[in-house]
Amino acid sequence: MVQWYYLVLISSLLMGTATILEKNTLKHDHATVYSATFSLVILVISLVFLPFANFHVTLFDIVAVYLLSLVSTVTYLLTAKVFRHGSITVASPIFSSIPAIFVVLLALPLLHEQLFLTQYVGIGIMIICTYLLLFKTSAGDKAFDSNKYIWIILLDSLLTAFGTILMKYLFTLGINIFTYFILVEAFIALNLSIFMVLKFGGFGEMVKNLSQYRFSIPVIALLTIGYRITYYMAVSSAFVSLISPVRNSIYILVTIFVGGTIFNEKHLYKKIAITLILLAAMYYLVI
Numbered sequence: 001m002v003q004w005y006y007l008v009l010i011s012s013l014l015m016g017t018a019t020i021l022e023k024n025t026l027k028h029d030h031a032t033v034y035s036a037t038f039s040l041v042i043l044v045i046s047l048v049f050l051p052f053a054n055f056h057v058t059l060f061d062i063v064a065v066y067l068l069s070l071v072s073t074v075t076y077l078l079t080a081k082v083f084r085h086g087s088i089t090v091a092s093p094i095f096s097s098i099p100a101i102f103v104v105l106l107a108l109p110l111l112h113e114q115l116f117l118t119q120y121v122g123i124g125i126m127i128i129c130t131y132l133l134l135f136k137t138s139a140g141d142k143a144f145d146s147n148k149y150i151w152i153i154l155l156d157s158l159l160t161a162f163g164t165i166l167m168k169y170l171f172t173l174g175i176n177i178f179t180y181f182i183l184v185e186a187f188i189a190l191n192l193s194i195f196m197v198l199k200f201g202g203f204g205e206m207v208k209n210l211s212q213y214r215f216s217i218p219v220i221a222l223l224t225i226g227y228r229i230t231y232y233m234a235v236s237s238a239f240v241s242l243i244s245p246v247r248n249s250i251y252i253l254v255t256i257f258v259g260g261t262i263f264n265e266k267h268l269y270k271k272i273a274i275t276l277i278l279l280a281a282m283y284y285l286v287i
Contacts, residue, residue, distance in 0.1 A: 016254025
C-alpha cells in the first residue's frame, strides 16, 4: 500500500493546481452557478469508480453521508464566493490554517487523538499568523475588509473541520472510500441542483455555464477528484490530525508562490514571510 505521505503530497499538488485554475475561472463566473455546474461534472466523472465501490451500506451510513454532503454543499458555495472576491494569497492560507486548527481540536474529544505542548504552541502561532494575513496584509481587498467575509471564512472553516472529522469517523466504521465518494458527490449535486432550481435559472443556466467553460470546469473537476481520492486514502490509513496540517502546508506553498505570482497580488513578500511562519507552526502539529 502507498504510504500516506505520498498520497498527501499528490493530493496537495493537485489541490493547489485546482485552486489556481478555479480562482481564474471564478473571476468571470458566478460562484453559485459555478459550484452547481462543477458538482454535476464531478458526479458524472466519479461514476468511473463504480467497479471499486461497495454499496452494502447501512441506513446510518447513508444518513451520515447525506449530512456530510449538506456541510460540503455549504462549504462549496462559501469557498467559491471567497475565492471569487478575495485574494488567493490570503484565502488559501486562511482556509488551510483555521480548518487545521479546528480539525486538531475536534479530533481530541471526538476521535480520542492526543495533543502535546508543542502542538498547542503551534496552534497559538497559527492563530497569530491567520490574524496577520487576514487583517494586516489585505488592505484594499474589499472582500477581506468586510466583516461579512471574515464570518464566512470562519463558518466555512468550522464546517470543513466538522466534515473532516465525520468523514474520518465513517472510514473507521469501514465504509468503502469509493462508495463514500460517489454517494457524497451525488448528494452534493442533488443539493446544489435543487438550490439552482429554487433560486436561479435551474438546469438551463448550468448547461449554459458548462458550455461557456467547457474546458476549465472539467479539468478542475478531474484535478479535484484526484486530490479528494488521494486524501480519502490517506485519511483512512493515518491520524487525521496528522494528515490535515501536512496536506494544507504543501497546498499553501503551491497557491501562495504560484497563484500569487500569476494573479500579481499585493504584499506578496510579506504574505510569504507570514505564511512560512504559519507552515513552521503547522510542523509543530505533526511532530
